[in-house]
Amino acid sequence: MIRLLKRPVLQAATAFSKMGLEGTPRIPAKGRTFSVQYSLPRLPVPPLDQTLRKYLETVQPILTDDQLESTKQVVKRFQENEGPKLQALLEDRAQNHVNWLSDWWKSVAYLEPRDPVVVNVSPGIYMPRQEYRGQKQMLEFASKFIAGILEYKSMLEDQTVPVDQLGGKPLCMAQYYQLLNACRIPGLKKDTHVCVSPTDPNQPRHINVIHNNHIFSVDVVGAGGKPLSIDQIRQQLEQCLNQSQVPAVPVGILTSMDRGSWGHVYSQMVKDKANRASFENLQKSIFVVCLDGAYVPEEGISETDTGAAAMLHGLGSNNFSGNRWFDKTLQFIFNPDGHFGLNYEHTSAEGPALISFSDHALAYVERDIDPRVGATDVPPPKRLTFNFGDKTRLVINRGMEEVDSLVDDVMLRTMWFKDYGKKFIKQQKLSPDAFMQQAFQLAYFKMYGQPCATYESGSLRRFQQGRTETIRSCSVASLAFTTAMEDEAVPVNKKAELLRKAVQAHRKYTDETVAGQGIDRHLLGLKLTALENGMDIPQLFMDLSFKENCHFRLSTSQVASKSSIVLNFGPVVPDGYGICYNPQEDQLVLSVSSYNNSPQTNSEDFSELLRQSFLQMQKVLASQVQSKL
Numbered sequence: 131m132i133r134l135l136k137r138p139v140l141q142a143a144t145a146f147s148k149m150g151l152e153g154t155p156r157i158p159a160k161g162r163t164f165s166v167q168y169s170l171p172r173l174p175v176p177p178l179d180q181t182l183r184k185y186l187e188t189v190q191p192i193l194t195d196d197q198l199e200s201t202k203q204v205v206k207r208f209q210e211n212e213g214p215k216l217q218a219l220l221e222d223r224a225q226n227h228v229n230w231l232s233d234w235w236k237s238v239a240y241l242e243p244r245d246p247v248v249v250n251v252s253p254g255i256y257m258p259r260q261e262y263r264g265q266k267q268m269l270e271f272a273s274k275f276i277a278g279i280l281e282y283k284s285m286l287e288d289q290t291v292p293v294d295q296l297g298g299k300p301l302c303m304a305q306y307y308q309l310l311n312a313c314r315i316p317g318l319k320k321d322t323h324v325c326v327s328p329t330d331p332n333q334p335r336h337i338n339v340i341h342n343n344h345i346f347s348v349d350v351v352g353a354g355g356k357p358l359s360i361d362q363i364r365q366q367l368e369q370c371l372n373q374s375q376v377p378a379v380p381v382g383i384l385t386s387m388d389r390g391s392w393g394h395v396y397s398q399m400v401k402d403k404a405n406r407a408s409f410e411n412l413q414k415s416i417f418v419v420c421l422d423g424a425y426v427p428e429e430g431i432s433e434t435d436t437g438a439a440a441m442l443h444g445l446g447s448n449n450f451s452g453n454r455w456f457d458k459t460l461q462f463i464f465n466p467d468g469h470f471g472l473n474y475e476h477t478s479a480e481g482p483a484l485i486s487f488s489d490h491a492l493a494y495v496e497r498d499i500d501p502r503v504g505a506t507d508v509p510p511p512k513r514l515t516f517n518f519g520d521k522t523r524l525v526i527n528r529g530m531e532e533v534d535s536l537v538d539d540v541m542l543r544t545m546w547f548k549d550y551g552k553k554f555i556k557q558q559k560l561s562p563d564a565f566m567q568q569a570f571q572l573a574y575f576k577m578y579g580q581p582c583a584t585y586e587s588g589s590l591r592r593f594q595q596g597r598t599e600t601i602r603s604c605s606v607a608s609l610a611f612t613t614a615m616e617d618e619a620v621p622v623n624k625k626a627e628l629l630r631k632a633v634q635a636h637r638k639y640t641d642e643t644v645a646g647q648g649i650d651r652h653l654l655g656l657k658l659t660a661l662e663n664g665m666d667i668p669q670l671f672m673d674l675s676f677k678e679n680c681h682f683r684l685s686t687s688q689v690a691s692k693s694s695i696v697l698n699f700g701p702v703v704p705d706g707y708g709i710c711y712n713p714q715e716d717q718l719v720l721s722v723s724s725y726n727n728s729p730q731t732n733s734e735d736f737s738e739l740l741r742q743s744f745l746q747m748q749k750v751l752a753s754q755v756q757s758k759l
């Protein structure tokens with residue numbers, strides 16, 4: 131997901147003083163996890179001419195000939211005037227930072243925007259539905275899952291988690307250390323993100339449990355650092371349930387509001403000693419656990435889509451949107467009918483790191499043994515107190531109305547496409563990711579008869595402190611493919627050939643992007659350099675073509691997992707779609723979101739066209755094979 135720059139960005143101050151220069155804890159490499167961390171390369175600044183050439187290539191399919199001609203002139207002027215100076219300044223910054231982008235990105239993409247984090251920023255992850263039913267079994271499952279996450283935490287502390295790899299190359303592991311003990315804090319103009327460093331001797335021992343809008347502080351590590359046994363965790367959860375039978379005022383709703391409103395309320399509430407202690411307890415806790423009640427699907431909506439939406443936004447103020455603390459980096463959510471998953475605040479990490487946590491915890495649950503002996507002197511759960519007056523109560527009421535209209539606005543559909551998975555695509559000697567991206571292009575073209583600027587998240591974790599770069603899936607090759615597919619006069623062999631070419635072009639763009647040679651972050655860096663140096667924003671960034679090229683009607687992201695999880699997030703523009711996908715060997719798992727308020731979009735129709743596109747592409751490839759025989 132991407133947010134557009136509104137202001138120049140400066141270093142984010144962190145409340146927990148253990149962050150390194152660029153917002154990342156400095157952790158000594160004492161084990162496997164960080165064995166190659168500090169020898170990873172630094173993010174390069176691509177050559178200016180290369181970026182500008184590629185920029186013109188990416189705008190080509192979405193512009194008319196006249197618009198393209200005018201954009202070429204704008205690019206030429208930039209290349210001859212401000213471009214080289216900005217490039218030199220940016221290269222200078224790259225010399226003096228471990229990663230020239232990471233601080234900027236954290237601010238521009240996450241901490242500065244004032245939109246609510248719910249739907250706009252924080253993804254939901256819907257995990258495979260479990261067989262347990264009822265509150266008792268939910269607590270048993272949840273305590274095992276919590277124990278699994280805590281085991282993973284210990285592995286991170288011991289640095290026994292293996293280094294992630296992509297395309298045979300090791301990846302930066304810093305994100306793993308910013309997911310636990312971490313939280314976002316609202317500000318008036320800009321938020322902050324805090325995280326207790328793993329090197330801090332005062333490691334938090336508690337999680338927060340939220341039930342019926344009551345928030346508890348629950349110790350999960352006992353004296354001497356001994357973890358609680360699964361049964362002890364279950365007893366703790368049970369006590370929370372017993373002590374919160376009547377719903378409380380949903381203070382958590384405040385965290386679902388636009389950041390300015392919440393920042394204002396926070397700045398007042400934090401003056402009160404009890405509130406300050408409660409906020410600090412939440413900010414420092416290892417993670418949050420939300421114990422929900424039953425999800426009742428609306429007419430025409432499946433149980434699965436309802437469960438997935440509960441992870442994204444909590445289903446509204448009458449349901450569980452108040453049973454959350456959306457500022458918290460990790461919230462695990464359980465319901466008594468086997469639905470479970472998580473919601474994560476995106477500032478510090480991308481989906482793949484999260485999936486490692488949840489894959490590990492799921493495997494831990496399946497092992498079904500408890501290696502823990504348990505802890506002694508475990509204090510009972512403590513309910514957090516919040517003091518507030520009528521004014522804040524009114525803001526909470528407004529927050530409830532706002533979250534309800536947001537929930538009503540989102541149309542989320544999940545899809546388990548079972549006709550084939552990535553095994554079939556690989557047998558065709560094609561990249562599964564690039565193939566799926568072409569299916570998105572085809573579905574869009576079927577629906578609108580034209581292409582659109584498309585965002586795919588590409589990992590920059592080959593570099594120290596790397597986050598993401600945009601893979602632009604709409605290309606000259608993809609347009610040739612989609613146009614041919616919709617033209618009955620084009621022979622099937624030609625269609626197959628154009629499909630292969632489009633997939634190969636996408637894979638090439640991906641390879642360049644993950645190698646740090648994308649264009650979007652480079653252009654952002656040049657723009658921020660101009661702002662930081664008090665220069666005018668170059669015309670290149672004001673050009674209508676530039677804006678159109680950043681209006682991502684398709685915002686897409688692959689989050690792969692061993693299990694059939696489905697991650698979901700909202701569209702990044704009002705008239706667009708958010709698509710997340712998990713390609714598995716024999717099936718493709720996807721989610722499609724859009725806004726009901728937009729008359730142009732409809733997730734259900736789009737999902738159906740996507741299904742048709744997958745089938746049509748399979749048919750075209752099969753015909754090509756037959757004709758070769």
Ligand code: COA
Nearest residue numbers: 480481482556559560561562563564587588589644687688
């Ligand atoms: N023939 C046969 N097999 C092929 C192939 C071909 N032409 N091209 C690729 N494959 C295989 C690969 O070897 C790989 O095999 P594996 O499943 O055994 O590992 C598999 O197909 C997948 O490769 P591909 O589909 O090309 O994608 P990828 O794994 O390289 O991933 C991205 C591409 C863009 C998703 C990845 O680079 C990335 O950046 N991931 C992170 C995205 C992210 O951060 N998302 C979260 C945002 S919150």
